[in-house]
Amino acid sequence: MNSGQESQTHNVAWFKRVVPAASHSLLLLACAGFGVGLSTQALGQGAPLSAHVAADTASARDAASSAASSPAVASSGSSAGSAVVATLSVVSSSPEATLLRQIQQAARHLNYEGVFTFQQGESIESSRMTHVFDGQDEKERIEVLDGPPREYLRRNDEVQSLFPEQKIILREQQRGDRFPGLLVADPTALEAHYQLRTSPEPYRVAGRSCRVIEITPRDAHRYGYRLCADIASNLLLKAQTITGEGVVLEQVAFTHVTIGQAINEQALQPAWPIAEWSTQHTKQQVIDLGAMGWRVPAPPGYVPTSQLARVFADQRTVNQLVLSDGLATISIFIEPYRAERSEYLSQGAARSGSVNIFGIRIANFWLTVLGEVPATTLELLAQSIQYVPPAGSR
Numbered sequence: 001m002n003s004g005q006e007s008q009t010h011n012v013a014w015f016k017r018v019v020p021a022a023s024h025s026l027l028l029l030a031c032a033g034f035g036v037g038l039s040t041q042a043l044g045q046g047a048p049l050s051a052h053v054a055a056d057t058a059s060a061r062d063a064a065s066s067a068a069s070s071p072a073v074a075s076s077g078s079s080a081g082s083a084v085v086a087t088l089s090v091v092s093s094s095p096e097a098t099l100l101r102q103i104q105q106a107a108r109h110l111n112y113e114g115v116f117t118f119q120q121g122e123s124i125e126s127s128r129m130t131h132v133f134d135g136q137d138e139k140e141r142i143e144v145l146d147g148p149p150r151e152y153l154r155r156n157d158e159v160q161s162l163f164p165e166q167k168i169i170l171r172e173q174q175r176g177d178r179f180p181g182l183l184v185a186d187p188t189a190l191e192a193h194y195q196l197r198t199s200p201e202p203y204r205v206a207g208r209s210c211r212v213i214e215i216t217p218r219d220a221h222r223y224g225y226r227l228c229a230d231i232a233s234n235l236l237l238k239a240q241t242i243t244g245e246g247v248v249l250e251q252v253a254f255t256h257v258t259i260g261q262a263i264n265e266q267a268l269q270p271a272w273p274i275a276e277w278s279t280q281h282t283k284q285q286v287i288d289l290g291a292m293g294w295r296v297p298a299p300p301g302y303v304p305t306s307q308l309a310r311v312f313a314d315q316r317t318v319n320q321l322v323l324s325d326g327l328a329t330i331s332i333f334i335e336p337y338r339a340e341r342s343e344y345l346s347q348g349a350a351r352s353g354s355v356n357i358f359g360i361r362i363a364n365f366w367l368t369v370l371g372e373v374p375a376t377t378l379e380l381l382a383q384s385i386q387y388v389p390p391a392g393s394r
Contacts, residue, residue, distance in 0.1 A: 072290030072321065073297075073304045096196035096213060099229065100187035106234040107181040109133045113267070114206065114257030115145070116179065120250040120353040130267045141268045151270055162270055167277045179252045180236035182227075184305060185326035193218050193301040193325055203228050205237040206254040215327070220244070221299040221377045222328045223354060233259045241354040241372065249354040283311040289321055289334075295386040296332065299377050301325040323371075330371030330381070337366045349375055358382040363389075 113130040126145040131138070140154040151162040154174070161170040177184050190196065199212040210228040217224050226248075228238040238253035287309045289296070298304070302323040310318050319334040350357040356375040360367050360382045369382040 072288070072292075072294050072307065073323070094191065094196060096198055097187040097191065099198065099211075099213060099234070100183060100190070100196070102234040103227070103229050103236050104181060104183050104187075106230075107131075107236060108138055110233060110235055110259060111261060111263050112235060112257055112259045113261075113263060114254045116252060116254045116257075118250070118252045126255070130263060132263050132265075132268060139268050141270075143271070149271075153268070153270060162272065162274060162277075164272050169274060169277050169279045170282070171279060172282045179239060180254075182236060182239075183326060184324040184329065187326070190215075190326050193222065194224075194327070202231065206257050208232070208237060208257070210237050217244070219300065220374060221301065222325060222373055223249070225327065228253075230259065235259055244374075284308045287319060289319060291390065292319075293388045293390045294321075294334070295388060296321060296323075297381070297384045298323050299330075299373070299381060302328075302330060305329075328372050330369065330373060330378070332381075332385070333368040333370075334365050337361055337364050349379060351375065360385075363387045 111132050113128075115126055115128050117124055117126045119125075125147070128143045128145060129140065130142075131140045133139075138154065138156050140152075142152040142154075144150050144152075149164050153160040153162065157173050159172055159174045161172070162168075163170075195214075195216045195218060197214045197216070199214065201212075202209045203212050204210065205228050209231045211231055213225075213227040213229065215225040215227065224242040224244070226240040226242055227236060229236050235257075237257065238251065240251040241249045243249060285308065287307050289307050302325050304321060305324050306320070306322045308320050308322075310320055312318065316335065321332040321334075323330040323332075350359075354372045355370055356373065356378045358369045358375075358378050360369070362385060365387065367382065367385065369378055369385075371378050
């Protein structure tokens with residue numbers, strides 16, 4: 001990373017208050033997208049999109065039963081498979097679970113446009129969103145209104161990130177729980193680990209009436225959430241991440257939005273002529289971390305959703321395991337430890353908004369564990385991970 005990129009890196013909103021704990025490039029890779037689907041675009045303020053620090057933040061939508069077959073992950077001392085069974089055994093037809101499903105469908109299947117803000121501590125960032133569904137495909141354009149100019153164009157799960165200062169287009173796959181999307185899994189499984197409750201009193205966000213949904217964790221392994229969904233359309237208008245003490249860690253909300261109108265295709269076009277810009281593609285492949293010797297005791301209710309190897313521009317390969325309980329997400333990044341690398345910072349814990357971070361060396365590997373979960377949960381997970389070299393390996 002050159003000095004100019006290093007300077008830009010420290011302007012990233014997620015990085016403003018993070019104490020040394022992990023690789024800079026991995027923080028940029030992973031912090032986006034945590035927190036009730038908080039928009040990746042809202043979190044990427046000022047990020048330099050060199051391929052060295054920019055990588056796919058998506059999680060492959062593997063079925064939980066399939067992903068759990070890997071021996072890499074166990075839950076609370078039991079097998080991952082039994083964790084999945086326990087999670088899915090609570091099948092709920094509650095009005096709250098139905099509403100969460102409707103919120104996810106509204107985010108995908110409605111036309112809407114407006115301005116939303118992402119607030120974390122004293123930092124507030126705004127973006128303009130235009131979303132169209134033509135009956136088959138989702139199309140979306142997000143224009144970030146603060147800091148360096150940049151845009152994000154999405155068609156279904158394929159995203160183009162546009163950075164005019166570098167004339168770079170980054171093409172990547174991203175999962176579908178970005179704001180105003182919500183869920184990583186079906187909401188019927190959530191009530192095993194969260195209490196869902198709707199408030200009888202309506203609220204107002206962006207001039208529209210909405211119903212409040214309180215999502216309270218049943219244990220200390222996850223945060224709570226407070227949502228507000230538009231009464232007329234079920235579109236999510238506001239989402240807050242909340243500690244057990246009721247403190248709001250961060251929130252994202254529309255300040256203005258129109259829903260259900262016809263939108264001209266021109267509104268989805270980029271602001272710049274991008275035909276001759278450089279295009280970068282993220283590289284990834286599915287792997288089996290269990291076969292590679294990793295044993296990860298997942299917190300209760302968390303199941304693996306993807307295991308991927310990601311390749312950076314300098315040909316450095318980083319393996320990633322993603323765990324989720326349907327709302328909260330934990331990412332574990334594993335790379336060979338090299339003492340000469342200046343990017344390895346202090347071992348231990350750090351925090352950025354609702355995302356806690358823990359760096360640890362295990363054998364000859366460096367692990368960066370990040371998640372929108374309480375710090376104690378993340379630290380216990382990181383310190384309980386084991387590496388057992390496969391037979392025949394050196």
